[in-house]
Amino acid sequence: MATSGSDDLPLSISEQHRELMAAKTLVSDLDFAFRLQIQEAITVSLHNQSSSSSFPPLPRMAETNSPPEMLTDDVFNFASLQVEEIDRYEQERRDSEQSEALMIKLMTDVNRRIHDRKLAREIESMPEDEWMQYGDNIERPFVADEVSGSSSPSSSSSSSFSYSNLVSKEVFRLYFKGLVNRVRVGNSDVDLGSVWIAIWDPHDNLLFELKKPMAVSGTGRKVVELKALIEGLDAASSMGLPKIVYFIDYYPLYQYIVGRWLPKQQKVATLVGKAFLLHQKFKECAVSLVP
Structure with a gap:
């Protein structure tokens, strides 16, 4: 082969x-x-030359197994x-x-x-008389190969496996949070950062969760929140989810994402650009502001 x-x-x-x-x-x-x-x-x-030369003998090279320089x-x-x-x-x-x-x-x-x-x-919506007559004959086994089906939401997707027909009809939810805490260590203040992301299916089942610390030296909340969002979008893309909606509870970040505000800091602008690029990996990608 x-x-x-x-x-x-x-x-x-x-x-x-x-x-x-x-x-x-x-x-x-x-x-x-x-x-x-x-x-x-x-x-x-x-x-x-030892018997006729008056010059001093040359130093002997060190015997070693290491290669010379x-x-x-x-x-x-x-x-x-x-x-x-x-x-x-x-x-x-x-x-x-x-x-x-x-x-x-x-x-x-x-x-x-x-x-x-x-x-x-489908079974719940079936009339009782129909269930009594045909219920014992209903069989629809799940085929695991559906995960590698040929239905793909976007030709630009970089996912290593295709989307299944079942998943392509569902909208998944992404929640994320970036936190910065200042703590006292000895005689100085130290900023400690962390990110949290969670992906849920439409039926409130938790599919994926990630919590991890993050270096935040000189970094403000906007940067940490954006990094958390990028982590979440990247995870959802890697899972092959074609449709997602993610929720933002930080008003300035929401304004950046929907394009109403332009970031003034280069670092923030770069991260917003990365988030926009990740949007393109989904068939549908929506954002919602949490009051």
Whole structure:
């Protein structure tokens, strides 16, 4: 079976990693052999000149297995940097695959709940005489493959899996909050920040929640609130949710998002721009101001 280019990439990276490690070993071995040859040549030269020369003997090179600081060091260091870069890539790839698997599992659970509720509503609306006659024959099993269905809300979506037909009809809710607290530590005041996001389905089931601290040195509330919003939008996009509405309880932030106010601070303007870009990953993305 033919292998796609994306499937071949990890194998190529692994092969390159092995080749670089072998190259590092070869460079080190050749360099050490070169040191030995130089040492032997100097020893022979000193021995031949010892009886006739009045010059003091040259100092003996230190015998060590470590490579000398010569041109080969540049090659050695470059190979080391490449190995580190490949290791970093492989770790990021493993993390991405694990995250994708978790998201697919989560969306499978979401689809199952939507499927079950839809079937339950149909049964509840069925006339009693019809239920008595056909109820025992009603079967509509959930198919987990629906999560990888072909229905996609937007060609610009960067989600690694497609949206299912069930989820594409639902509107999910995103709540977020960014907090900055000033506490006394010793003789100085320290700002501590944190973000909280929560994603709920239309039937009040909590799908995802995240709480984490955040560095806020010299950062105001607007920045922390925007970072919390970006975290939430990014999580919803990664989950493959096509339709969301998110709620803002901070009036200035709401005005920035709807475009009525223009941010004066460059950092705030940059974060607002990131939020707008994330909007494009959804088929529908609405905002609501919480009084």
